[in-house]
Amino acid sequence: MPAAQQAPHVTKGPPQAAGAVARALRSALAKPLLWLLALLPLASLVWGAAANTLGANPAETLIRSTGDWTLRLVCITLAITPLRHITGWHALARFRRLLGLFTFFYGVLHFLCYAWLDMGLDLGATLRDIPKRPFILVGTAALLLMVPLATTSFNRAIQALGAQRWQALHRAVYATAMLGLLHFFWMRSAKNNFAEVAVYAAVLALLLGWRAWRWWRRHAA
Numbered sequence: 001m002p003a004a005q006q007a008p009h010v011t012k013g014p015p016q017a018a019g020a021v022a023r024a025l026r027s028a029l030a031k032p033l034l035w036l037l038a039l040l041p042l043a044s045l046v047w048g049a050a051a052n053t054l055g056a057n058p059a060e061t062l063i064r065s066t067g068d069w070t071l072r073l074v075c076i077t078l079a080i081t082p083l084r085h086i087t088g089w090h091a092l093a094r095f096r097r098l099l100g101l102f103t104f105f106y107g108v109l110h111f112l113c114y115a116w117l118d119m120g121l122d123l124g125a126t127l128r129d130i131p132k133r134p135f136i137l138v139g140t141a142a143l144l145l146m147v148p149l150a151t152t153s154f155n156r157a158i159q160a161l162g163a164q165r166w167q168a169l170h171r172a173v174y175a176t177a178m179l180g181l182l183h184f185f186w187m188r189s190a191k192n193n194f195a196e197v198a199v200y201a202a203v204l205a206l207l208l209g210w211r212a213w214r215w216w217r218r219h220a221a
């Protein structure tokens, strides 16, 4: 039937689905669900450790999985703004702070797994090891950069700093992402294994490239 003859109540599928997603994103259940989803990797590692199913080298699995989740969460956090602009689902902004804090949480867990399982919680040995291994030094820089971001992610800090200064400070997340990628690349280069690194590099190139393109368009206009 030609579109002009369709009954007025017949609406197209995709816009209806998009509306449902937008409503779901605004719902009161969305944040608790995100909490659950973000805690699933930790729950699966704790479960694996208790059930002894983390493989032949559980310490390595714990350190690597928490590192993987830190990098994944950086990418997911950075994907919020482009997704908002492309889809028009502005309610996505509600989740950015929580995702950023979970990124930091997994980064701290990753560091603690290393300090505990690789370094035996020996603070002196840990501090000596960091500058000795460049890939660890780069990872430490990435984590330290997240500290001011996590500690100023609350409304009172935003008010105290002012929106512009707060935004400028929070651009450090781009450096964290790049350093996290370099850390991963450096670690894998010792094994000549770049397949996963290439995937993260492509994702980050897209996410940061989109921002660079928008910045260029704003300033070229």
Ligand code: HEM
Binding pocket: 060, 063, 064, 065, 066, 067, 068, 070, 071, 074, 107, 110, 111, 114, 118, 136, 139, 140, 141, 142, 143, 176, 177, 179, 180, 181, 183, 184, 187
């Ligand atoms: C103080 C900070 C950090 C330390 C000490 C550290 C240390 C380590 C260590 C020891 C490994 C395992 C190396 C191996 O098994 O040979 C590792 C792997 C990894 N780290 Fe970190 N890291 C830090 C921060 C970060 C941060 C901030 C990110 C992400 C943004 C990150 C992402 C990763 C990734 C993706 C891996 C590889 C996981 C895999 O092979 O699947 N690390 N890190």
